[in-house]
Amino acid sequence: MSFLRIDNLHISLGDFYLKDVSFTLEKRDYLIIIGPTGAGKTILLESIVGFWKPQKGSIYLEKVDITNELPEKRNIGIVYQDYVLLPHFTVFDNIAYGLKKKKCCQKESKIREMACMLNIDHLLHRRPDTLSGGEQQRVALARALVVDPKLLLMDEPFSALDPQTGRETRQLLKRVISKSDITVIHISHDLNDAWALANKTAVLREGALLQFGKVDEIFNRPRSAFIANFVGATILHGTAEKNGNGLTSVNIDGVKLASIDSAINGSDVTVAIRPENIIVLKK
């Protein structure tokens, strides 16, 4: 049985909703969820962590039904794009906050080790409002990771950072995650995050899960024109033609493209081509 199983999750919160979302994750999976604004991505994360109670459906974590479990009992960490550090605590106290509830020893050394790993050990005495965006995000990551959550949820963790800081934080995150056996669900608008970090990708739109699968599957075999467009493919329209050998080709304004998918002869078809797969040769 899978590590995380979401079954027909249905939630309605005014303008935001989820419609029968289902997927499964194995341990150590890294899922990137992409989708336009208002697709319900954040609600999905907040439902998994337990902030919203679904009207229908269930959530299983390590074979246990946690649908009605309180957030504090789930051991699921969450990191937001706006860091959400506790402004009245120092960096040290922010990281220590979750550990105070845990019955574990050597808390201080654990905090320092995590701070070292995320290059924030020199900031432990500082207040959050004196830190840069990148530093604040690393503190938020340290706070979520130091308690060894079963599952880590991240809501656009790099979107508020400048491109350079975003890249550095992404590399740091990759290093930290690779050293642990944590399972991650990460919302992102940056498709590079999917290639750099994830092994699975999901596309969400208007509360519905349009496609879920391996990263290359979503990028190379998108299920709809919307997904293809969203993941950066070029969309072309043509007519399907059967070759003599039974294979299908697509006629786009006189240019014929061979297709591995079959289609009815003469039907109008949509072709998605990734720009990096087009090679222009000199005759």
Add this chain to the structure above:
Amino acid sequence: MRRVDFFQTSFIAITLFITILLIMAIASLFVVPSWDDVRHNIWSEEMRFSLKLSLITGITSTILVMLFALPIGYALSRFRFWGKGLVKTVIDMPIAFPELVLGLCLLLLFGSTILRDILASAGINFVFTKKGIVAAQFFTALPYAIRIMKSTFDYINPRLEFVSRSLGYSMFETFKNISLPLAKNGIVASMVISFARCIGTFGTVLILAGGSYMKTEILPITLYLNISYGNMGMALTSGIVLMIVSFLAIFVFEKAEVSL
């Protein structure tokens, strides 16, 4: 030469006009009376009784108001429940009521409904008693305190609480560790407004607790009774004392806010 902006100048002129008018109104309280009268009246038995009762009831009411305003403000800000819109309207209603009408409503509630009998069996009577002063002040100040507390909690990012819950803290622990410390400025502001409303409440107190000389006589009642008798010296003195107490309360609360 700099051009004079008519729009800006006229708005500033209106602001200054009202400010000067208010300063003159406040100053007249200190200019008109004879200071020998004030000195004499301030140590009178009636004034000492009135001041003591005002402070005791004002502080008691403020504490009670805050004990209710905190959970109500939090509930209205954070929770979704059936009839929330109606609850908000009903809680805000006393702000729009004239104090006399609110007093009349409370007099009928505590004086002629089943609640009177229930309270009487527990030995509590709000009608024409000192307890009635606290009840009147409580219901007058509560809507203001709730409004401030609700706005304060609205302003605190709920995700701070979400993160705290995800880190193992219960809803109550999160409220204690996160929401309350972050709401401290709002709590202090709410206390200042509540105390000022409580100490200055007149109409509600007059109707529910009565304006009995040396019995339910708080500072606004002293002012009213003495104006009725034509004793302007005593009335002005109670006005001055009321103003000084309110000023000191705001000063003390703001000092407390800085040290929090």
